Amino acid sequence: xxxxxxxxxxxxxxxxxxxxxxxxxxxxxxxxxxxxxxxxxxxxxxxxxxxxxxxxxxxxxxxxxxxxxxxxxxxxxxxxxxxxxxxxxxxxxxxxxxxxxxxxxxxxxxxxxxxxxxxxxxxxxxxxxxxxxxxxxxxxxxxxxxxxxxxxxxxxxxxxxxxxxxxxxxxxxxxxxxxxxxxxxxxxxxxxxxxxxxxxxxxxxxxxxxxxxxxxxxxxxxxxxxxxxxxxxxxxxxxxxxxxxxxxxxxxxxxxxxxxxxxxxxxxxxxxxxxxxxxxxxxxxxxxxxxxxxxxxxxxxxxxxxxxxxxxxxxxxxxxxxxxxxxxxxxxxxxxxxxxxxxxxxxxxxxxxxxxxxxxxxxxxxxxxxxxxxxxxxxxxxxxxxxxxxxxxxxxxxxxxxxxxxxxxxxxxxxxxxxxxxxxxxxxxxxxxxxxxxxxxxxxxxxxxxxxxxxxxxxxxxxxxxxxxxxxxxxxxxxxxxxxxxxxxxx
Ligand SMILES: Cc1ncc(COP(=O)(O)O)c(C=O)c1O
Numbered sequence: 001x002x003x004x005x006x007x008x009x010x011x012x013x014x015x016x017x018x019x020x021x022x023x024x025x026x027x028x029x030x031x032x033x034x035x036x037x038x039x040x041x042x043x044x045x046x047x048x049x050x051x052x053x054x055x056x057x058x059x060x061x062x063x064x065x066x067x068x069x070x071x072x073x074x075x076x077x078x079x080x081x082x083x084x085x086x087x088x089x090x091x092x093x094x095x096x097x098x099x100x101x102x103x104x105x106x107x108x109x110x111x112x113x114x115x116x117x118x119x120x121x122x123x124x125x126x127x128x129x130x131x132x133x134x135x136x137x138x139x140x141x142x143x144x145x146x147x148x149x150x151x152x153x154x155x156x157x158x159x160x161x162x163x164x165x166x167x168x169x170x171x172x173x174x175x176x177x178x179x180x181x182x183x184x185x186x187x188x189x190x191x192x193x194x195x196x197x198x199x200x201x202x203x204x205x206x207x208x209x210x211x212x213x214x215x216x217x218x219x220x221x222x223x224x225x226x227x228x229x230x231x232x233x234x235x236x237x238x239x240x241x242x243x244x245x246x247x248x249x250x251x252x253x254x255x256x257x258x259x260x261x262x263x264x265x266x267x268x269x270x271x272x273x274x275x276x277x278x279x280x281x282x283x284x285x286x287x288x289x290x291x292x293x294x295x296x297x298x299x300x301x302x303x304x305x306x307x308x309x310x311x312x313x314x315x316x317x318x319x320x321x322x323x324x325x326x327x328x329x330x331x332x333x334x335x336x337x338x339x340x341x342x343x344x345x346x347x348x349x350x351x352x353x354x355x356x357x358x359x360x361x362x363x364x365x366x367x368x369x370x371x372x373x374x375x376x377x378x379x380x381x382x383x384x385x386x387x388x389x390x391x392x393x394x395x396x397x398x399x400x401x402x403x404x405x406x407x408x409x410x411x412x413x414x415x416x417x418x419x420x421x422x423x424x425x426x427x428x429x430x431x432x433x434x435x436x437x438x439x440x441x442x443x444x445x446x447x448x449x450x451x452x453x454x455x456x457x458x459x460x461x462x463x464x465x466x467x468x469x470x471x472x473x474x475x476x477x478x479x480x481x482x483x484x485x486x487x488x489x490x491x
Contacts, residue, residue, distance in 0.1 A: 007448060031370040036391030039371035039382040045250040045305065045313055046386070056300035057252050063292030066283075074292050077299035081245070084302055085257045088219050089211070089241055091233040096266045097259035098284050099245075099295055103212035104139040105286050106242035106258035109269050110208050111143030113240075113260075114177035116268035117206065128176040133162035133191050135184040137210060149176060160187040160338040164195045171199065177206040177239075182214045182231035186374055186381070187337050188344025190214070190231050197237030206239040206265070212256060213383075215243020217342050220314035228341055239265055246294070248343075248385070250313070251301040254294030316386035317343040324382060327396030331403055334360075337379055348379035355406055356413035358421045363402035365417070369395060373417075375425035419468070420458065427471035428478045436467055 002022050004014070033042035044050065060074065068075035078099040086095035100106045111130060118128045130149045132140045134156050144151040154166040162180055171178065178200050180191035193209055200207040209231055211218065222228045232241060240260045245251035260266045273281040305313070321343045328336050328347045333355045337346045349355040357378050361371070364380070372381040382388075388395075406412050413422060427433050439461055443452045458464045 032368060033370075033387070036388045037368050037370060037395075039369070039384070039388065039395075041370075042387075043247050043250055043383075043385055044387040045309075049250060049301075049304070052304055053250075053252050053297050053301060057293035057297040060292035060296035063296075065290030065292055065295050066288055071292065074290075074295050077295050081255075081295075081299050081302065082257055082259065085215070085243055085245075086233075086259050089215065089232040089243065089259065091241075091259060092261060094262040095233065095259055096263050097257050098266075098269070099298060100256050100258060100285050101254050101287060101290075101294070102246060103137070103210075103242060103244045103256050104142065106212065106244070106256045107137065107139040107210065108143045108146065108286060109258050110177070110240050110242060111140060111149065112147050113265060113269040114206055114208070115147050115149055117265065118176040120268060122173075125174050127174060129172070129174045130177060130179065131167065131170055131175050132179040133181060133184065135160065135162070135186045135191075136179045136181055137185060137212065140179055140210075150174075160184075160189045162191045162196065164192055164199070167196050168199050171203055171205060175203075175205050177208050179208045179210060181210040182218060183340065183342055183344060184210075185213055185344065187346045187379075188340030188342060189338045190218070190229060190341055192229070193231040193238065194229060194235050197235045201237035207237050208240045208242070209238050210242050212242050212244040213247050213344065214342060215241065215257075216245065216247065216249040216310065217314060217317070220310045221318065221342050223311060224315060224318070226341065233259075233261065245298045245301065248314075248317075249298070249301060250305060252294050252297035254291065255298035313386045314343070316389050317384050320384040320386070320388045320392045321345055323392045324384060324396065327392075327399060331396075331400050333403055333407065334399075337377060343384040345382045345384060346374060346379040347382075348377050352378060354410065355403065356410065356418060356422060358418035358425075359406040359410070359412040359415075360399070360402045361421075362412065362416045362418045363405050364395075364398055367398050367402075369398065373421050375421075378422070378425055423468050423471050427467070427474055429470070429474040432467070432470055432474070436464055439464055 002018055002025065004022065031038045031041065033044060063071045063074055065071065065074045065078070081099050082097045086097065098109070100109060115128055118125055128149050129152050130140060130144045131152045131154060134153045141151055152170055154162050154170055157163050167178060178196060180193055180196050182190045182193060184191065197207050218228060218231070232238065238261070240258060242256065242258050245255035245257070246253045249255070269284060271283045321340070324345050325336055328334055333350055334347055334357070335350050337348055349357045357380060358373060361373050361380050374381050412418060424433055440454065440457065443449060443454070443457050446452070
């Protein structure tokens with residue numbers, strides 16, 4: 001190990017080769033995506049594509065998209081990418097939008113835009129609301145939090161799609177926008193966009209479809225012949241869509257678009273400061289300085305992969321999905337949740353008590369697999385892509401072994417990460433969970449914290465060490481209340 005103290009700027013610069021070597025060594029314990037063992041976070045279209053992408057990115061490494069007049073190349077890349085995405089998602093000729101740093105920025109901008117639109121159109125409404133499907137990405141909650149909208153969550157049905165009746169009931173004169181997903185990340189299913197759009201259109205409320213993960217996946221799945229209910233700009237009433245190039249678009253990280261049906265929406269996204277001594281400052285996105293690399297790479301990616309390339313990558317992703325689903329179905333005790341239309345798959349236990357899925361997740365994690373753990377219901381989430389083709393059969397084999405291991409030893413649910421995730425998922429006092437997670441964040445961002453020992457924290461922090469006790473008390477209280485209610489209702 002050639003590690004050195006890097007917590008201060010050295011008096012004289014170090015040897016560049018030694019620095020690069022140390023960086024490579026520090027990567028040693030990172031999630032292993034190159035061998036297909038990672039089922040989230042990285043979308044890879046292979047080494048050859050990565051090599052090209054790096055070249056395209058490096059060409060514009062120093063350029064700055066802050067001023068589109070200074071770097072006309074970047075403006076062209078952005079406009080072409082927005083236009084191409086608008087065509088892919090069947091937008092009208094009037095479709096406009098911006099290229100942003102990621103899904104979260106696209107979403108924050110949409111939330112901001114709809115709040116501004118409400119201020120412009122209905123200035124008498126002082127407390128605007130954002131009505132989202134419960135499964136919509138937390139970036140919408142973040143947006144509502146940042147921009148001061150009240151967040152309302154419409155429940156989902158047993159098929160994990162938002163209940164249309166709930167949207168109808170919960171929409172009101174304060175609703176700045178409604179949000180559904182195509183698909184949502186949780187179970188990979190598409191909300192009933194056409195039905196929701198019929199309601200929002202009638203009420204004159206904007207409808208945002210979050211296709212951050214689906215925008216460059218569902219169109220190809222549809223072209224490959226899968227029956228998919230309409231969800232994009234073909235649906236009258238859809239006013240905006242977020243779609244990420246850095247997910248199934250296989251662009252470099254830092255690229256997503258937010259598209260609007262017309263300038264009548266986008267204009268509320270713009271920010272202009274006129275009184276700064278540094279000059280007039282106009283901005284369409286959240287950041288000031290905008291790295292040229294990801295903008296250039298996004299444009300180059302669409303051009304180098306092309307429709308045929310995307311169809312091939314999607315075909316491979318769907319094969320991974322099919323093999324994974326078949327593996328889950330052939331393993332007694334676990335099942336796929338929902339009916340995913342694309343390449344996102346969530347699976348969990350048919351009986352959480354007999355087979356706690358987070359213990360299965362721990363056993364898989366110990367074998368070097370990386371994936372997300374979801375809650376309500378507890379499940380393992382796999383983002384399937386072409387890069388998992390090399391590893392899906394090994395994953396299924398390890399999954400079978402992990403299920404057998406936990407079946408033989410259900411006590412594993414009370415150990416390791418499973419205990420923490422299990423408790424966090426089931427404690428009914430969500431405020432308590434929020435405080436606990438904030439404590440973890442404080443530890444992660446404490447001065448000099450590079451690799452905080454979370455199990456140490458969980459054992460010694462006065463709240464975290466007692467979370468399971470507090471959680472058990474809260475659970476008992478809920479059970480008691482349910483019992484009392486049952487007795488009152490004569491059940
Ligand atoms: C449906 C959906 N929306 C939004 C996002 C947020 O995207 P980002 O992580 O690029 O900010 C994600 C990320 O997985 C997502 O799946």
